[in-house]
Amino acid sequence: MFKKLLAAAGVGGAEVETELFTHGVQPGGIVEGVIRLRGGNVAQDISRIAVEFVTRVEQEYEDHEGHRDTGFGWTAVHGPLHLPVGAPLEFRFGARAPMETPITFYNGRQLPGTQVALRTVVEIQGAVDAADTDPIGVGALPAQHVLLEAVERLGFPLRSADVEAGRIRNSAQQLPFYQEIEFGGSHNYPQLNQLEVTFIAAEHGMSVVLEADKRGTWYSEGSDVFDALWVDYAALGHRDWAGELHHRLAGMISRR
Known part of the structure; x- marks a missing residue:
């Protein structure tokens, strides 16, 4: 469905x-x-056309938490152009999803x-920029699938x-945010309330960050414990990842 662009005068936009x-x-x-x-009823000068990926990011403030849509992976599609009255124009594009793009699907779920x-994003001279947003699914990389499984x-x-x-401290993270995938507790590890997994994916491998909520005991308080490992995509099938x-989890549990 076409969406209106605002003309400088507020009417007749493309x-x-x-x-x-x-x-x-x-x-x-x-x-x-x-x-x-x-094109609409008036000609418009467009500064540039681009596409970017967008995800909802949780932001912590001093007194509360909030969410905001954050763009990343900007791809320029076309430079300045003049859009005449009623003129139809088309621009093909290919936008590469950054390696750290959050995943939305894993194992068919x-x-x-x-x-x-x-x-x-369509930037229009003398008017409000216009945007058209389309949802996409992002499937897990093979290495992410293996680790989550x-x-x-x-x-x-x-x-x-x-x-x-x-x-993430001491990581090669490129984007200003990271995804946490949360798992509930396991009967095999009663010392842990939950486990969170973060992937920092790159071209040839990825860092896997583990954060667990460790239960307290009669002589110690509960705490968050961390570990990280590197997964080489080329060696993915040569290790027992479970x-x-x-x-790794045993080592995290044993820490004081």
Whole structure:
């Protein structure tokens, strides 16, 4: 459906429509589509046309938490142009999803709490910028799938996922936010209330950050415990990842 662009005078603006040819993608993949402009009753000068990915990010403030839609992975589609009265124009594009794009699907299931969309931005001289947003699905990378499946094999049930503003310390993180995938407690690890997993994916491998809520005892308070491991995509099938995670979790439990 075409959406109105505001003309400088507030009336007679052009319209924009974005059609996606790719409705699902993995991090690092390409989303293809076409942007259609249709001139209105007045000619308009457009500064540039671009697309970007958007996700809802949780932001902590001094006295509360909030959410905001945050753009990332900006791709320029076309530079300045003049849109005549009633003129139809089309622009094909291919936008690469950054490797750290939050995933929304794993093992055929949607991850509750995370949404990603592609937003078309049309910057118009003398008027309000226009945007058209289309949701897309982001599937887990093979390495992410293997690690998440290993966590579930250890008895941790998948609960939800969210995207948080900030940076993971001592990581090669590129985006200003990261995704946390939350699992409930496992009967195999009664010392842990829950487990959160964060992926910092890159071209040839990814960092996997583990954060567990450790229960308190009669002689110690509960605490958050952390660990991280590196997954080389080329060596993905040569390791027992459930065994590796069990080893890591045992070490986290034993910390004081």
